[in-house]
Amino acid sequence: MEIAYRLTRPLRMDVRLRVSGLTALLGPSGSGKTTLLKALAGLIPAAGRPFGGLPPEKRRIGYLPQGYALVPHLTALENVELALPEGGGDAPGLLEQVGLAGHAGRYPAELSGGQQQRVALARALARQPRLLLLDEPTSALDAISRDAALDLLESLSRRLNLPVLIVTHDPYVASRCNHVGVLENGVIAQAGDPEEVFQRPATVSIARMVGFSNVFSGRVVESGENGVVLEVGDHRLRVETPARPPLGQRVTWGIRPEEVMVVRGDRPLPAGLRANVLRVRVARMQKRGAGYCFRLSGPLELAMLLPRHVQDRLRLAEAASIEVVLKPRYIHLFSDSD
Numbered sequence: 001m002e003i004a005y006r007l008t009r010p011l012r013m014d015v016r017l018r019v020s021g022l023t024a025l026l027g028p029s030g031s032g033k034t035t036l037l038k039a040l041a042g043l044i045p046a047a048g049r050p051f052g053g054l055p056p057e058k059r060r061i062g063y064l065p066q067g068y069a070l071v072p073h074l075t076a077l078e079n080v081e082l083a084l085p086e087g088g089g090d091a092p093g094l095l096e097q098v099g100l101a102g103h104a105g106r107y108p109a110e111l112s113g114g115q116q117q118r119v120a121l122a123r124a125l126a127r128q129p130r131l132l133l134l135d136e137p138t139s140a141l142d143a144i145s146r147d148a149a150l151d152l153l154e155s156l157s158r159r160l161n162l163p164v165l166i167v168t169h170d171p172y173v174a175s176r177c178n179h180v181g182v183l184e185n186g187v188i189a190q191a192g193d194p195e196e197v198f199q200r201p202a203t204v205s206i207a208r209m210v211g212f213s214n215v216f217s218g219r220v221v222e223s224g225e226n227g228v229v230l231e232v233g234d235h236r237l238r239v240e241t242p243a244r245p246p247l248g249q250r251v252t253w254g255i256r257p258e259e260v261m262v263v264r265g266d267r268p269l270p271a272g273l274r275a276n277v278l279r280v281r282v283a284r285m286q287k288r289g290a291g292y293c294f295r296l297s298g299p300l301e302l303a304m305l306l307p308r309h310v311q312d313r314l315r316l317a318e319a320a321s322i323e324v325v326l327k328p329r330y331i332h333l334f335s336d337s338d
Contacts, residue, residue, distance in 0.1 A: 001131060001163045005039050005048030013039075013186040019131065019163040022154050024174035024194075026209065027183035033167040036183070037063065037133045040165075050131075062124030062132040066139065068116050070108040076119045077104035083126035094122040098152065114145040118152070125156070132157075132164040138173055150176045171198070171210050182206050199256075204334045207254055212332070213303045215254040220245050227328060235299055237276050240328040252334045257293070259330040260304040262314060263323035273325050278302075282320045292316075296324065 001020075007013045011032045017025070027033050039046035041063045042056035051059040070079050080091040095104055098118040108116055117137060124132060134153070138146040150173065157164045166173065174180045174194060181191040190202040201207040204215060218230035218237065227240040230253060245251050263269060263277060280298030287293075292311045296302040304324065306314070316322065 001050065003040065003048065003050065003165075005036060005046050005052075007035065007039055007044070007046045009045070011035050011186060015183070015186070015188055017181040017188050017191060018179065019165050021178035022150075022157050022164050022166065022176070023179040023181065024177040025165060025167045025181050025183055026169065026171070026174045028169060028209065031183045032186060033169075033183055034066075034135055037135055037165070037167055040131070040133060060128065060130040062127050062129035064117070064120050064124055064132075064134045064137060066135045068108075068120035070116060070119060070123075072108050075105050075107055076100060076111065076122075079108070079119055080122045080126055083123045085126075085128065089126055089128075091122075091126065094125055095119070097125065097156070098122045112145075113140050114149060117141070117149060121152075121156075125160075129162065132162055134164065134166045136167055136169070138168070138170065146173070147176075174210075182209065200332060201334065204252055204254075207332070207334060211256055212254040213257055214260070214300075215252065215334075216300060217250055217252050220247055220249050220251060223247060228333075233299055235278065237326060237331065238272070238328040239331045239333065241331075241333050243333050245333070253331055254334065255326050255331050257303040257305040259327065260296075260302055261325050261327065262304075262306070262310075262316070263325050264314075269325060273327065276326045276328060277323050278326070279321065279323050282316055282318050282322065285316065285318050296322075 002018050004016045013032050013036065015036055025033050038044045041061050042054060042059050076095060077091055080094050084091060092104060095101055098121050100115060100118050103111065103115060138149055141149060153164055156162065166177065168174055175198060177194060180194045180197045181188045182197065184205060190197055190206055198210045201210055201212065207215060216232060218232040220228050221231045221236065222229035223244060227238060230237045230239055239253065278299050280296040280302065282294055283297040284295040285292060291305055291307045294304040296304055
């Protein structure tokens with residue numbers, strides 16, 4: 001489904017986005033993500049398509065606001081029944097679709113956060129929507145419940161052939177979707193497959209949003225068929241890129257922390273990578289989930305993420321001197337538009 005909406009209040013926005021399968025609208029707080037959902041649902045004035053000009057009750061949209069807005073004195077089944085169209089519908093069947101067949105008689109206060117969300121989802125599906133909108137649906141869930149919720153949404157979207165638009169500021173949620181649009185300054189600054197957006201962000205601000213914590217500047221000193229060479233301080237780094245910035249131009253570049261690689265003495269590097277080796281010192285090491293986050297000091301102040309099994313083998317410690325390599329194909333040049 002193609003959406004195109006223009007607003008002047010409360011924010012000036014002109015958004016065009018394809019919603020395909022599970023689609024994430026990623027953006028920082030205050031960027032207008034929730035405003036766009038309300039415009040689509042007909043809750044605030046806006047011009048656009050689809051559904052433009054229709055009152056909220058005439059729009060085939062299912063909408064899950066933050067907090068779910070369940071009626072506390074009604075059971076799960078009764079909350080779903082509230083949204084059934086005239087002529088009725090199968091409220092028990094909707095609860096079964098979201099895995100709550102055995103919870104129909106429970107009140108919201110007797111349900112977990114994840115279960116409350118599923119009741120709200122069943123209520124949204126009762127409208128037989130052509131588009132499902134969810135506002136930060138995983139913000140109040142733990143990691144296990146978050147993954148379960150995303151699995152359910154993906155399954156429902158596929159089975160019902162229902163486009164789902166998820167508003168989020170969580171890069172992990174966006175990475176689990178089929179399609180991602182990044183909202184900045186009232187427009188979609190970049191859209192595409194999550195791998196494309198996460199690996200090749202269009203601007204520095206998008207890069208930081210999707211996990212590029214290593215961002216630097218450099219000057220182009222060589223340009224060839226396969227990429228460029230950047231002068232960064234006293235070092236020169238090879239970059240594989242289709243971009244061809246002119247010689248002498250200063251550019252912004254970055255590399256993801258998980259793509260900074262430790263050079264092992266027992267594994268000689270190919271000649272093409274040796275120019276991109278840096279000697280650094282481990283300034284700080286922190287446990288993070290099932291891996292480790294390192295701060296490295298040296299020619300560049302780098303963040304590096306290692307899985308636990310790699311750290312178990314390398315046994316890096318604070319103050320250790322090591323070599324890391326920045327592979328040319330993992331270095332990304334950013335647009336200078338921001």
